[in-house]
Amino acid sequence: MKNIIIVCLFLAGCASKNVESTKPVQTETPKKEFNLKNVIQKNEVTEKADEVLPVVVPAKPAAAASAFSQMATAEFKKGHFDAAEVQINKAIKEQPNKSEYYHNLGLIHLAKNEQREAIQSFRKGLQINPQDAAIGAQLGAIFTKEKDYTKAEIALEIPVNKGSQDVNVLNNYAIALTANKKTDEAEKIYEKVLKANPGSRDIMLNYSIFLIDQKQKYKQGLDLLNRLKFVGVQPEARNIIKDLENRAKAGLK
Numbered sequence: 001m002k003n004i005i006i007v008c009l010f011l012a013g014c015a016s017k018n019v020e021s022t023k024p025v026q027t028e029t030p031k032k033e034f035n036l037k038n039v040i041q042k043n044e045v046t047e048k049a050d051e052v053l054p055v056v057v058p059a060k061p062a063a064a065a066s067a068f069s070q071m072a073t074a075e076f077k078k079g080h081f082d083a084a085e086v087q088i089n090k091a092i093k094e095q096p097n098k099s100e101y102y103h104n105l106g107l108i109h110l111a112k113n114e115q116r117e118a119i120q121s122f123r124k125g126l127q128i129n130p131q132d133a134a135i136g137a138q139l140g141a142i143f144t145k146e147k148d149y150t151k152a153e154i155a156l157e158i159p160v161n162k163g164s165q166d167v168n169v170l171n172n173y174a175i176a177l178t179a180n181k182k183t184d185e186a187e188k189i190y191e192k193v194l195k196a197n198p199g200s201r202d203i204m205l206n207y208s209i210f211l212i213d214q215k216q217k218y219k220q221g222l223d224l225l226n227r228l229k230f231v232g233v234q235p236e237a238r239n240i241i242k243d244l245e246n247r248a249k250a251g252l253k
Contacts, residue, residue, distance in 0.1 A: 065095035072104065081112050099129035106138060115142065126158075133159035137169050144172045149179035167197045171206060183214050204228040205237055208244060218248040 072087035085108050092101045102125030109118035119142060125135045136158030143152035153176040159169050170193040177186035190207040197203055204224055211221035225241055225248075233241060 061094045065091040065098065065101070068094065069101060069104065072108070076104075076108060076111070081108055084108050085112075097128055099125040099132045099135065101125075102128065103132065103135050103138070106135070110138075118142070131158060131162065133162045133164060137164070137166070140169065140172050140176070144175055147179075149176045152176040153180055165196060167193055167200055167203065171203055174210070175206065178210060178214060183210075186210065187215065199231060201228060201231060201234065201237075204231070205240070209240075212244055212248045212251070216251060218251040222248045222252075 068087045068091035072084045072091065075081075075084035075087060085105065088101055088105050088108060092098070092105065095101065102121045106118040106121035106125070109115070109121055119139065122135045122139050122142075125132055126139075129135075136155045140152050140156035140159075143149070143155060152172065156169060156173040156176060159166070160173050164170070170189055174186045174189040174193070177183070177189065187210070190203065190210060194200070194203050194207055205228060208221045208224040208228065211217040211224065222245065225244060229241070
């Protein structure tokens with residue numbers, strides 16, 4: 001796959017600058033609870049750490065686990081990743097069958113640049129709940145970034161099969177399908193996500209690359225590139241677009 005841009009989920013600053021790769025995407029997790037980034041708002045936890053929870057942790061395992069999870073969230077928000085890890089591990093100890101906690105532990109490891117440990121945490125979460133869409137999206141983004149497209153496709157099938165409409169999940173899925181020679185399926189995904197997100201620069205660029213390099217649909221690819229240029233092109237994509245235009249025009253001759 002030439003010059004595609006990969007977009008990574010949730011990995012802060014993970015978008016590749018390498019024009020030789022596809023650009024993995026960062027998306028919002030579909031998790032409805034215990035999301036390290038969202039639980040503070042959902043539980044109306046205040047900014048001050050000493051106001052997050054009462055001093056006494058509830059005695060029941062589920063309640064105690066939730067309390068420790070909220071403390072992990074507060075520490076995570078302040079950038080105290082080691083402290084967040086301590087608290088989320090306490091939550092796991094109280095309630096080890098909750099995949100959301102392993103999802104959060106994985107996010108903490110990613111924040112600490114501990115990708116191997118993050119993958120282990122996410123996989124443990126999938127062992128508990130094989131249909132955890134948020135974990136599937138995270139693993140799919142990591143494997144797409146690492147160009148392990150077979151694993152990426154398997155992981156991303158989880159949120160996709162659960163009806164995910166997240167542009168970044170679908171973008172990564174289309175990239176994995178293309179790399180795995182499933183171009184007809186990939187084209188359907190690109191068409192679907194572009195229709196739902198007509199202003200997405202990443203999708204327009206990736207889809208135009210796909211049309212020109214994979215399907216030899218040069219005219220359609222050029223039309224999409226013109227649409228992208230009208231919307232506005234990021235500086236790092238200009239050379240990619242120029243090369244694409246030259247290949248498409250050569251293909252039309």
